[in-house]
Amino acid sequence: MYLWIKAFHIVFVASWFAGLFYLPRIFVNLAMVPADSHAERERLLLMALKLYRFTNMLSGVAILLGLVLWLGFGAGRFAPSHWLHAKLALVVAVIGYQHYCRKLLRDFELMANRRSHRWYRVFNEAPVLVLMAIVVLAVVKPF
Numbered sequence: 751m752y753l754w755i756k757a758f759h760i761v762f763v764a765s766w767f768a769g770l771f772y773l774p775r776i777f778v779n780l781a782m783v784p785a786d787s788h789a790e791r792e793r794l795l796l797m798a799l800k801l802y803r804f805t806n807m808l809s810g811v812a813i814l815l816g817l818v819l820w821l822g823f824g825a826g827r828f829a830p831s832h833w834l835h836a837k838l839a840l841v842v843a844v845i846g847y848q849h850y851c852r853k854l855l856r857d858f859e860l861m862a863n864r865r866s867h868r869w870y871r872v873f874n875e876a877p878v879l880v881l882m883a884i885v886v887l888a889v890v891k892p893f
Contacts, residue, residue, distance in 0.1 A: 769805030
């Protein structure tokens with residue numbers, strides 16, 4: 751059972767991150783929409799909102815499965831678990847990033863965005879770096 755839960759945890763984490771990779775790309779496009787292009791803006795907002803909701807659901811399942819692995823099966827219990835503490839800290843950071851994405855989406859909905867498309871391009875790279883760190887921590891367990 752452990753390996754099945756672990757496999758589904760990986761699938762849901764990968765899916766969650768796919769949403770986190772793409773949502774800020776929509777923000778890049780939203781930041782570039784001309785002020786008179788209402789249809790394009792509304793279409794992008796609808797896409798972003800649906801993606802955010804779907805990503806939120808994926809994150810919930812990924813976190814639940816991670817908790818089952820950690821608390822139910824004692825993942826990380828048999829080796830020094832400093833890597834696990836670092837990984838959990840990064841997971842909390844990703845959850846914060848996701849909630850910040852909702853705030854940014856709300857700004858677009860209210861036409862209150864003050865950031866450039868270049869800022870969103872840089873913002874879009876954060877989850878890639880965090881995912882790399884999480885995978886290294888979970889696989890290599892460097893400490």
